[in-house]
Amino acid sequence: MSGRVTEDVCGRVTEDVCGRVTEDVCDRVTEDVCGRVTEDVCGRVTEDVCGRVTEDVWQSGRVTEDVCGRVTEDVCGRVTEDVCDRVTEDVCGRVTEDVWQSDRRCL
Structure with missing residues (x-):
């Protein structure tokens, strides 16, 4: 599960279950x-x-937990659950596209 916690004002701190902590300034x-x-x-x-x-x-202040069936909560006030086959545009100007693998299953 790549449960990721992200605080993002284009100088972002990312911590995920893969053991990564990343701080960046917008060019990573x-x-x-x-x-x-x-x-x-x-x-x-x-x-x-x-x-x-x-x-x-x-997109700032987003919290995302996913196993290709994702729950997203962001500063636009949106909570989204999806199962890998979605195209979304939200009021923050974000476009999200979830594409299937050729075997129609998420890895």
Whole structure:
């Protein structure tokens, strides 16, 4: 479970169950042992082992816990639960797209 706690004002602290703690200032490329790749210029692109692609536009104060069936709570006041097959636009300007693996199962 890549349960992640993120405090994000484009100078972000990230702590996840993979044992990573990251502090950044808005210009990060990170690859961790969970297989997640994050490129971060305050408009973040994240690709994780569930095959999900997430683009964030200045999303601050977000708490995310996921096993490709994700619960998201952010400063826009949104709580979202999904199961790996979602496209979402919210009032913060974030677009989230969850794509399936070819075998139709999340890894």
